[in-house]
Amino acid sequence: MTRNASSLPAVGAVVFDIGNVLIRWQPEDLYDQWIGQELRQQMFDTLDLHEMNDRVDRGGVFRDVIYDFAEANPDYRTEIRWWHDRWLDMAQPAIDLSVQTLRALKRRGYPVFALSNFGREPFVLAEEKFDFLSDFDRRYLSGHMGVAKPDAQIYQLLEADCGHAPQALLFVDDRAENIAAADARGWQTHHFTSARNWADHLIERGLIDEADL
CATH class of the missing domain: 3.40.50.1000 (HAD superfamily/HAD-like)
Structure with missing residues (x-):
């Protein structure tokens, strides 16, 4: 009541x-546009990208966390780096x-x-x-x-x-x-x-x- x-x-x-x-924050939607829903789903099912982001949220150096994760997962190196390089595209709109x-x-x-x-x-x-x-x-x-x-x-x-x-x-x-x-x-x-x-x-x-x- x-x-x-x-x-x-x-x-x-x-x-x-x-x-x-x-501010809208739905990275999956942008990755769907960038690489297609099927590949995005495969990538997010394979990798814990939100846990990666949690490290940044807890004070990790943004570029280092994302780029280190990309190097540890070379099959998706370019796409993971976008989390850093295209971050403002993901954090929108107001x-x-x-x-x-x-x-x-x-x-x-x-x-x-x-x-x-x-x-x-x-x-x-x-x-x-x-x-x-x-x-x-x-x-x-x-x-x-x-x-x-x-x-x-x-x-x-x-x-x-x-x-x-x-x-x-x-x-x-x-x-x-x-x-x-x-x-x-x-x-x-x-x-x-x-x-x-x-x-x-x-x-x-x-x-x-x-x-x-």
């Missing part, structure tokens, strides 16, 4: 995931309505934080392309912190730094395991399924109005 918005704790700050909340919610919350005076599994070098690339990434009041990025969601430590580090009690944090993320980890710490959460659903949640909570978007 969903609680009435008036019965929920007050929101002191809103915490955004980035990938698939503010999810416009979600970006509008971010900016609407800021205009309303709510602190907005990023909590994202994001490598150091990829974030620099993303920040050059997406100006809204500079709108956050604070950014908690796994590549800089050396720990990634859903590890409880990354949530604890944010709590210790941000100046808000856990129950005053409203967190939006597209991955159920990341939401569960925040729930376990007493955060308010919203499992992101669409930008419209997220915007409606904020409107129902009285944090923004439709006219803000």
Whole structure:
């Protein structure tokens, strides 16, 4: 049963995931375009490319991680290197309505934080392309912190730094395991399924109005 918005704790700050909340991140779709679905599926079934990316998210040097993995798997050397060389092609487009919610919350005076599994070098690339990434009041990025969601430590580090009690944090993320980890710490959460659903949640909570978007 969903609680009435008036019965929920007050929101002191809103915490955004980035990938698939503010920026679409579906590498498989781009590889389908580049090499065809059949070869892409074979490649992704053979290699754990997302585990490779997790190493970058936890602070590994972007080029070194990807190129070393490519050398270890020479049958797909060129295609693996694209993960580095064509990364900006994969991290797109911005999810416009979600970006509008971010900016609407800021205009309303709510602190907005990023909590994202994001490598150091990829974030620099993303920040050059997406100006809204500079709108956050604070950014908690796994590549800089050396720990990634859903590890409880990354949530604890944010709590210790941000100046808000856990129950005053409203967190939006597209991955159920990341939401569960925040729930376990007493955060308010919203499992992101669409930008419209997220915007409606904020409107129902009285944090923004439709006219803000």
